[in-house]
Amino acid sequence: MSDTAILAPVVRKLASHSALEEDDRRAILELPFHTQSVEREMYFVREGDRTEHSCLLLSGYAFRQKLVASGGRQILSIHIPGDLLDLQAAVLEIADHNVQALTRCKMATVARSDIRALAHKRPAVALAMWVDTLIDGSISREWLLNVGRRDAQGRIAHLLCEFGRRMESAGLARADRFEVPLSQEQLADATGLTAVHVNRTLRNLDRSGLIVRSGRTIRITDLEALRDIADFSEQYLHLDQDGDRKAA
Amino acid sequence: MSDTAILAPVVRKLASHSALEEDDRRAILELPFHTQSVEREMYFVREGDRTEHSCLLLSGYAFRQKLVASGGRQILSIHIPGDLLDLQAAVLEIADHNVQALTRCKMATVARSDIRALAHKRPAVALAMWVDTLIDGSISREWLLNVGRRDAQGRIAHLLCEFGRRMESAGLARADRFEVPLSQEQLADATGLTAVHVNRTLRNLDRSGLIVRSGRTIRITDLEALRDIADFSEQYLHLDQDGDRKAA
DNA sequence: CGGACAGTTGATCCCGTTCAAGAAACGTGG
């Protein structure tokens, strides 16, 4: 029982945006898996690796990342507990980016072949995983817009708004108060800025009264105003897909 | 016969990276569709639209795009004939970006419900479409790296390398000689630069002997060298997935 | 107590932007 409940977050996540019947849910919970602890900074996956398993983040935070020959690093996404990390490993042969632990993490890993078999046997689950991938892509595109076309203040503000909203949606925090599990250097790598400039930008947001910081905990004083300067509209997160509500 | 051949490019595209049996191929070809011509600059899809159909680009070029409140535009991807444009419309409820014709286009549209039914009935096709989505995501992430962490020269060079390689892979041009269907302003919007700076950067690439331009036709004189300064590695395009070769 | 790392701040520099204007290319209609 305790064993079969470990993959419950996968069901929760997929069911949050896709309709799943009882049989589908059971099939997911019955997937063979291993749990694993990973230390801060450790790699889950390296670019170029032959993929063998996908993983689910049970606790802690992680991120995806790519490096440029000249040494630069671009953080591509941030993952919170419950996220299906690297679902693509089930389908693509070679990893095209690095996946790394942001903090100490617990995760469950499922073999590539088991996921493929499940997708083959249960079309609704396959569809749900496809939806998850599409939402992931939507977030990547919003990040591309963020880095390509917003100024430093907008980029940082947008990242904060998104992180808060996702934490809220996962039931892990309020949208206007949370701890950001990233150093300023990591924030810089996520926004295409430098650590120094991130520091100044955060200071400016603080001084203009939009946020209050203590350590890495952020309180957003005026969420409306911050979303405004961030040009944040949550549509791209697709939080309101035809999941549980409609399935009921 | 002539009618059923119109969707052949879909089969070609999906089979290029995924194994499809004869029945799968036939099921795709038998999808109900409409063909449509679209003028330059016209919108296929607008952000916020309720999705109704996906489309396949039969001829011409298109791009996906998002706008920022302050007026900026970020081009998210460029599509060439044979690309499955907006496959996500089959699955997500609301469009999260705009899709626009770059040149006059011909396309085939397939109803959302028909694609879902096909995915449900033929798991291998569902998997193939999922793979297509994943590759799309991989390209987005590379673009994010491009815009976030490369300088102007690297960005333009990378875009040229990618476009050439994709054209070659689709059998539409050589990797070192092709016409770019984008104005300099559009190149700017794809790379997070300004049109003026794109102009100067192209001039520099030309003057340093890496490329030769005539109109919008680019000849890459030293592909090796250009890929070097672009930090281009084609792995992220996943051109060598387990497609036709392995299926045979 | 000391060593490492994250955060902070100042001074200076530079890549890419902005503004402006002229030159080419392109379609369109007479």
Added chain:
DNA sequence: CCACGTTTCTTGAACGGGATCAACTGTCCG
């Protein structure tokens, strides 16, 4: 086939947002 308006390309000059370099401060932890 040419005249003409429009869009795209091109180039110069000046500016500025963010980068870079460097030093200092806090803070966590062994």
